[in-house]
Amino acid sequence: MSTEAMKRENKSFTLKYNILLIALVIALAGIPVFVVKDAEFAGADAKAEAAITEINPDYQPWFSSIWEPPSGEIESLLFALQAALGAGFIGYYLGFVRGRSKRESEKND
Amino acid sequence: MSKRYQLLLGLTLMFVLIPQAAFGMHIMEGFLPPVWCISWGAIVIPFLVMGLFSIQKTVKENPRLKMLLAMVGAFTFLLSALKIPSVTGSCSHPTGVGLGAIIFGPTAMTVLGVIVLLFQAILLAHGGLTTLGANTFSMAVIGPLVAFATFRIIEKAKGPRWLAVFLASALGDLLTYVTTSIQLALAFPAETGGFMASLVKFSGIFAVTQIPLAISEGILTVLVFNAITTYSRKELKSLKIFAKEA
Numbered sequence: 001m002s003t004e005a006m007k008r009e010n011k012s013f014t015l016k017y018n019i020l021l022i023a024l025v026i027a028l029a030g031i032p033v034f035v036v037k038d039a040e041f042a043g044a045d046a047k048a049e050a051a052i053t054e055i056n057p058d059y060q061p062w063f064s065s066i067w068e069p070p071s072g073e074i075e076s077l078l079f080a081l082q083a084a085l086g087a088g089f090i091g092y093y094l095g096f097v098r099g100r101s102k103r104e105s106e107k108n109d
Numbered sequence: 110m111s112k113r114y115q116l117l118l119g120l121t122l123m124f125v126l127i128p129q130a131a132f133g134m135h136i137m138e139g140f141l142p143p144v145w146c147i148s149w150g151a152i153v154i155p156f157l158v159m160g161l162f163s164i165q166k167t168v169k170e171n172p173r174l175k176m177l178l179a180m181v182g183a184f185t186f187l188l189s190a191l192k193i194p195s196v197t198g199s200c201s202h203p204t205g206v207g208l209g210a211i212i213f214g215p216t217a218m219t220v221l222g223v224i225v226l227l228f229q230a231i232l233l234a235h236g237g238l239t240t241l242g243a244n245t246f247s248m249a250v251i252g253p254l255v256a257f258a259t260f261r262i263i264e265k266a267k268g269p270r271w272l273a274v275f276l277a278s279a280l281g282d283l284l285t286y287v288t289t290s291i292q293l294a295l296a297f298p299a300e301t302g303g304f305m306a307s308l309v310k311f312s313g314i315f316a317v318t319q320i321p322l323a324i325s326e327g328i329l330t331v332l333v334f335n336a337i338t339t340y341s342r343k344e345l346k347s348l349k350i351f352a353k354e355a
Contacts, residue, residue, distance in 0.1 A: 021328050028325045068234040069234060097341045
């Protein structure tokens with residue numbers, strides 16, 4: 001087999017493998033939603049708040065957030081923004097280095 | 110500046126800033142008594158100082174690494190924004206610090222972790238400014254240290270690279286939340302059963318929720334790490350840990 005064909009073979013193996021791994025991540029997050037019944041899926045931090053009040057009913061939070069998103073919608077907007085910024089840069093970086101390595105390998109040929 | 114000097118500087122700052130009176134997913138704003146807030150904050154300082162010097166050194170030696178550094182920062186930024194449902198019926202988010210800790214060392218991630226935590230504390234009312242020290246300690250000190258150590262141990266034992274990356278990031282993620290549970294149990298020991306009873310309770314909330322998320326983080330880190338090793342071989346080679354590779 002020529003090296004070119006081997007490379008292609010290798011690439012499709014990696015692609016299959018990557019898709020499988022991504023599917024696994026989606027399953028790990030998706031399955032609990034359907035399997036765990038009657039769950040609120042609140043944040044673990046909210047549950048911890050309740051646990052603290054249970055252990056020490058007199059505890060009063062002594063400081064509150066300096067600013068809170070006025071609504072759940074705005075909060076999710078900000079979370080989405082954070083994820084978008086992160087994912088955006090990751091995409092930019094991977095595209096950049098991929099293009100660069102392709103250019104370099106073409107130069108070597 | 111030598112490593113020893115950096116550590117000394119960090120430790121000095123830590124002792125100067127520790128209050129005299131104190132003998133001694135992130136924790137919510139105001140939910141940790143002041144003594145603990147300040148103590149955890151002080152403990153974090155040496156790591157932060159060493160991290161700043163470590164980043165400065167990395168960038169100075171090879172300015173091309175700046176992009177890769179921003180990339181591992183973006184990975185933490187992304188992963189800590191994803192609140193994912195878990196088997197316990199509640200949600201939590203991964204931390205994403207393992208990737209950076211493997212590539213740039215644990216203290217560099219302390220710096221990047223603080224930036225993420227600050228963003229979330231100020232803009233999202235998630236975590237908090239008073240609990241910043243404690244949360245930095247769990248997510249940006251213990252997490253990266255565990256990830257870094259795990260990676261090195263498996264590499265030394267000649268284990269496969271993907272396994273090293275997977276276990277490093279998954280354990281770093283999980284141990285972050287075990288640390289959070291310990292921190293809360295220390296601050297809130299139960300009346301009957303004390304520290305241990307509280308630890309079981311908080312672990313049940315944080316650590317168990319985190320198990321599937323830690324596995325997810327491990328997989329995602331392997332994916333991104335593979336992409337980096339394929340396309341940024343040059344940058345990786347200029348780093349000490351991967352220097353030997355052809």
